[in-house]
Amino acid sequence: MDWRAVLLCVAASQASQDGQAGQAASIHQLFPRDGDCTDILILEQDNPGNWHGLLALSPEADITEWSVEITFDNDASSLLSPAASVTGAGRKWTLTNRDWDGSIGAGEVLELRFIVEYAANKPLPTEVQFNNNIICTTDDPGPGPSPGDCSDHYSIDSQGDGFWQGTIELRPDEDVHGWTLVVVFDTAVDQIDSAVATVTGSGTQWSLVSRGWDDDILAGQSLAVAMIVHYSGAMPGIASLTLNDNSLCSGGSNPTDAPGPDCSDVVSVDAQDSTSWTGSMILEPTEAITSWTVDLTFDLPVTSIAASAADVSGSGATWKLSSKEWDGSLNPGDTLNLSFLVSFSHGFPNVISASFNGNNLCSGGDPAPTSGPTAGPTTTTSQPVTDCPYGIIVVYDDGSLAGCPNFEITNEWGEGYIAELNFAVDHETNGWVINLGFDKSFTELECFQGDATTTDNQNYKITNMEWDGELHTGDAFKIEMQANYGGGGKPDLISADLDGHPICGGSVPTTTTSSTTTTQAGPTTTTCAPPPTKPEESTTRPPAPDCAYRKWFNTTETKVTCGGLSKLTGPYAYGEVLCESMLFYEAERSGKLPADNRVPWRGDSALDDLVVGGYYDAGDFVKFGFPMASMTTMLAWGGVSFPDGYDVSGQTEWFTKTLKWSTDYFIAAHLGDTEFVGQIGDGDADHGSWGRPEDMTMNRPAFKITASSPGSELAAETAAALASSAIWYRCNGDEAYANQCLDHAKTLYAFADEHRGKYTDAIPAGDFYESWSGYNDELVWGAAWLAKATGDDSYLAKAEAYFEEFGLSDPQELSWDDKTAGVFLILYELTGDSKYKDKAEKFVDFFLDLEKTAKGLVWSSSSQWGSLRYAANYGHFALQAARLGIKESEGKAFAESQINYILGDTGRSYVVGWGVDPPTHCHHRAASCPDRPAVCDWNSGMNNPGPNGQVLHGALVGGPDHNDNYVDDRNQFQMTEVATDYNAGFQSCLAAMTANYVNMK
16 A cells, blocks of 8 residues: 655646756755745645655755755654654654765755655644755645545444444445445444444544455445444544545544543643653542543554553553552542553554543543443243254344354355354353354365365364364353355355354344344244255355365465564564565566565666566566566466465565566557467667666567467466466455456467467577477466366366366476466366376475485575575465475475575575675666666676675575575676576465464464
8 A cells, every 4th residue: 555645846746847947056046035835835645644745945056955844734654764863752753864865966856755654643844944945935835736634534323331333434436346434433443343334443443344246336336334443541532534546535624523532731742752752640549449540542543551650550551550459548638649551562552541449530522322232132032952963053033044144254256155153152162163054055165164074065063173172151152153055056054053152143243234134033043953955066166265264364464574474483574575575576576666566776667668567587678578488477476375465464465566566567458359469678788788767768679479480388378377367366355356357368278279389589588588498388377277267168078178188197396387287286186186296206206315415405406596486385385285285294304394494494584685795786676776877887897896785674595505505796697697597486385384383383
């Protein structure tokens, strides 16, 4: 998500439009002295918590140093700038030039970028000074148009003690296919429930994401998002709403017009810095007490609280300070000065609620309402109903089935879904059995908290695992399941019991949906469920068994930076390196870079290409389609197999963007049914130059495959990339884009199959990416991925037939060129046929038996060039095989040994920008360049003996030789070159290992 608001100089923009860009502009021309800041600042986008700014500064005379002082109307919690040293606090901040950029010639323009972060009200500039010259002042900042008041966008329909139930109305101006609603409250919220959205968040910021069935909102139509907001402090109102990165509103009062809490007269902030503040409270009891407790609630999460006079407990936004054993006694008239230190890592946390021995201390706000939520339907039973072979059902007096309102489908696709049943335990047990009865049958059901058995595929018995049989009265318990069903319709849960005690709906709060309120039909009774009806046979295979259960889905916020991501028990921070690897892919992007680009030394490039976008393949600037497609397939395979690694690391959104940069390009490059652009750039001419991609002026020819000049490897591999990525998109809620990818994948595969030919006969890539293995492996590979993504058995039949016809067997590697080994696993996963499993086991045995270097690196006949990529690719295969139960323990141990070798087991890291003694001279044109505006060429880049001018974070270098020797020299490109295919298997291993360690923990 990009939270970028840009402040532009209108005067400078107008000058450019008038053709005056070449004239020297003075400070006064750009910024009239004492002018209104609204005249020179435009706020293009407003988002909660921060905004990004740009000031264009141009002096009348040469200067050798500069400073910019900005005064805001509200406190900023921090101000950051890559081009300046920043000092200040609160409302006044100063940006001073760094040692290397103080000189600005007369008429030159300095573009000063900065980020303003805030915790409460948005700070806007009221005065800007440049070298002590005032360039604007205003009493009413507010640059540009701002969104409307939020009180017009939501309603509070009912409220009770510690909660309110309300509705946010979404009415987009254009069609929406999948939505994310970011809600920022003015005080902390404990929990949000919504029947129409998946909810994540904490404190004051929460995200509500469409569930799939409610993705689409047509322009002009409205969707009412109903929710229940739970809180323990002051009643929260909505401060801002953002729909799919577009701000809907900010500010305004709570629709109830209740005044907000004011704790400023109770808690004083005595000192503060960027990560902590010291405060104090004066406590004066009105009666004699022998102990005391102070409860504090903040509007943002707090890392820790320290107090010398109190015992501290709590987390997040809620904390408790309790008297120590020796100082709890206070009498009327006594005064206790309680001092404490509050530490935080995000925004400045304000106290929004404070109580002393249960008595509220803060002024403002209405008293908490006393009425609670209405109770759910009453279930009347005398003794638990038992001995029911087909389960227990709840029946209303009118004869209708009550069903299970606490049964929720959380993810759905084709003919399958993931669901959960939440309930409260009403008895003690040391070994439990849950009986589930559905109104229709399944083809398959798997439960994640117990062993599921059935005799009819409609009624299931779930028995506890050995280690989790103990349950206590009042425990909240959740049963999660993944199920596939045939053409007989989607099964709904109609009966459920725990040890004979009904658990359908007894502990579920009433939920109001966007359109109707569902109420039960009156008193209920429990009885035994009838025998199931015989299901009709289904011949439809469920599509894509990869929308798998994701334990950590929607549990972790998207992380923009990589540091400190992994706190797991593994020897290395695998999640952190996973994030770094995607920074490498961002650095390899060609085309118009997005606003959320995280690589500051990269800019737009190759905008005149026939097809804009895609990835440069390595340290040069050719877009080779074949290895780009292969690395995309390998990345997607790792994603759909090990999504927990991305989910728990907060990298799911970034991984989607990584894949989409490829698939958007492939779709654009598909010019017709039998026409596909497979390469842009001349490899020989490109390798003869050195510089930045942003500065390229060379001719960049485009090369295509067509029906008369076919390229089956390229077309079939691109089909595999689009099909595998489609599974990821579908499993993350973007069904429309997944279908678009599949449409192109099907057409490209037909092109590959019906017009066969070697792609290097049509495209001049043979000196760089020759198809040594031919196109037979890609024809099987592409058909297998289409079978996996679509559930269409015709693709599976074709993959199996071609597998036999082509005699695929005995590969030596898994690489951008040879997919044979991968075929074994995909076909085994789809068919369960032991012949594919046997071949996969044989390949695992092959690389497990390969020679190892003295320090443990696996070594094959291909390892002379890019030894680490082959090690990572073997590791990726081992982990994919282990996921399917093939050589599980041996494969996981092997993969971990190779990844740990890469990350530091030999005493150094082979990942640029990460770990101990990482490479600093990787063979990469753009990274070798000095900072702009310095010239980058063979002398300043390639032949510069010093380290690279830029850090290519996350790039895996080629690696050491047969004797574990590594020379960090750009000229030793077999060791120091980087490439997109190098990182693909490596990143997939990191996702698997991150998931493995966090799930173990």
